[in-house]
Amino acid sequence: xxxxEVAADQGLVRVEAAVKRFRTPEGGWVTPLDRVSxxxxxxxxxxxxxxxxxxxxxxxxxIAGFEDLDDGEIYLDGQPLSGTPAYRRPFNTxxxxxxxxxxxxxxxxxxxxxDVAGVAREERDSRVGEALRLVSLEGLDRRMxxxxxxxxxxxxxxARALVNRPRVLLLDEPLSAxxxxxxxxxxxxxxxxxxxxxxxxxxxxHDQEEALTMSDRIAVMDQGxxxxxxxxxxxxxxxxxxxxxxxxxxxxxLTGSYRGGRVRTAGGLDIAVGTRxxxxxxxxxxxxxxxxxxIAAVAGRPTLPVTLDNVVFVGSDLHLHGRLADGxxxxxxxxxxxxxxxxxxxxxxxxxxxxxxxxxxxxxKP
Ligand code: ATP
Numbered sequence: 248x249x250x251x252e253v254a255a256d257q258g259l260v261r262v263e264a265a266v267k268r269f270r271t272p273e274g275g276w277v278t279p280l281d282r283v284s285x286x287x288x289x290x291x292x293x294x295x296x297x298x299x300x301x302x303x304x305x306x307x308x309x310i311a312g313f314e315d316l317d318d319g320e321i322y323l324d325g326q327p328l329s330g331t332p333a334y335r336r337p338f339n340t341x342x343x344x345x346x347x348x349x350x351x352x353x354x355x356x357x358x359x360x361x362d363v364a365g366v367a368r369e370e371r372d373s374r375v376g377e378a379l380r381l382v383s384l385e386g387l388d389r390r391m392x393x394x395x396x397x398x399x400x401x402x403x404x405x406a407r408a409l410v411n412r413p414r415v416l417l418l419d420e421p422l423s424a425x426x427x428x429x430x431x432x433x434x435x436x437x438x439x440x441x442x443x444x445x446x447x448x449x450x451x452x453h454d455q456e457e458a459l460t461m462s463d464r465i466a467v468m469d470q471g472x473x474x475x476x477x478x479x480x481x482x483x484x485x486x487x488x489x490x491x492x493x494x495x496x497x498x499x500x501l502t503g504s505y506r507g508g509r510v511r512t513a514g515g516l517d518i519a520v521g522t523r524x525x526x527x528x529x530x531x532x533x534x535x536x537x538x539x540x541x542i543a544a545v546a547g548r549p550t551l552p553v554t555l556d557n558v559v560f561v562g563s564d565l566h567l568h569g570r571l572a573d574g575x576x577x578x579x580x581x582x583x584x585x586x587x588x589x590x591x592x593x594x595x596x597x598x599x600x601x602x603x604x605x606x607x608x609x610x611x612k613p
Contacts, residue, residue, distance in 0.1 A: 258286030259447055260310060260415060265319035267305050267471075279305040281471035282319065287415070287449060288464075292441050294450045296458040297468030298494070303451040306468075307417050310449065312336045323414070339408035340417040343424055345400045347392040347407075353379070354388030357406045364411070378406035381440060398429045405440070415447045422457065434460045455495050459483065467491050485606055492534045492608070499577040501533045502610060510607065514573025519549045519602040530610030537566070539605060540579035540598040542590075550597040553577055558590045565590065 267280035279302030287293050295303040308314035312333030321328045347356050358375040379385050382402035392400055422430045438461045441448045452458055458465045459479045466476045475491045486492040489500050503512035505525040510518045510533050552572055559566040567579040579598055
């Protein structure tokens with residue numbers, strides 16, 4: 248989004264041209280926020296997604312008020328937040344480490360903020376009960392944190408953050424300490440919790456599957472910049488650059504030049520991509536995802552020869568990993584059917600594809 252577009256979009260929270268630099272102990276500089284702009288809408292589930300060290304936590308901390316910006320501004324309801332300390336911002340943060348008070352009961356952990364704020368006992372108890380109900384922990388308010396599972400402790404941390412009804416809940420990799428099954432269950436729960444409470448969630452993760460599962464929109468970050476902001480389907484189906492295409496889902500990105508509905512790559516491949524709005528001779532990248540390629544021949548569809556390196560059986564599907572004629576690694580997904588013949592490494596298959604399904608984007612440097 249350009250600065251003008253951000254100005255036109257009156258989000259709940261607006262980050263405008265935010266810059267943050269750190270001097271490293273090694274004597275250099277890192278710039279985790281390199282003039283980033285973002286508009287967070289009221290009541291949306293927005294995820295900051297990017298590899299480790301790209302600046303996600305720094306942005307979350309700047310919004311929370313734990314970190315000052317070197318340049319730029321963050322607005323809430325159109326009012327600048329610089330100068331407003333963290334405790335006066337109507338936000339709450341849930342961290343990866345649940346950071347519960349070990350000597351307080353679940354109920355007292357959740358009610359702590361209300362006690363500090365001097366909320367009357369009756370209201371405090373009813374709000375604690377409501378928060379515990381929201382995270383499915385009713386009846387456990389007298390337990391100590393050590394008497395809970397990891398997932399339950401994270402739920403207490405969530406209830407504690409929700410109890411004083413923040414405008415925005417900031418979540419910094421809150422599920423990463425949980426095992427895979429529990430994490431997946433919590434992803435669904437978090438999403439429905441966000442719907443129920445109607446609070447804006449800003450979620451940080453480096454896990455693309457997590458981001459795709461939960462988010463209304465995803466902001467993909469790398470090296471202190473946003474590379475694309477959009478719905479999960481937009482980001483997956485129509486990435487705007489090579490980094491996003493490779494980071495979200497699995498793909499092979501082939502570089503070539505566009506001519507008459509086909510892309511000719513430097514390695515000599517000739518791929519039909521259908522009619523696209525590219526000038527003749529334009530440098531483009533073609534994104535081929537595993538589900539674009541099929542073993543079965545389909546009448547009228549073009550094919551790509553792929554020599555199999557290995558075949559991985561994952562139950563419902565077979566993952567075929569191989570190489571194109573120019574040596575580029577490529578994968579295909581095949582829905583497994585009981586009793587079908589084996590696919591042997593070394594075999595060259597003609598994999599068919601629908602030219603219209605492939606995504607073509609303006610060429611970026613490999
Ligand atoms: P992760 O997923 O690993 O938590 P992240 O995207 O949240 O990564 P940040 O924590 O925002 O990354 O850090 C971005 C960069 O800034 C990293 O290179 C980190 O080493 C550096 N950094 C963060 N805080 C400081 C600091 N206080 N002093 C120096 N460098 C810092």
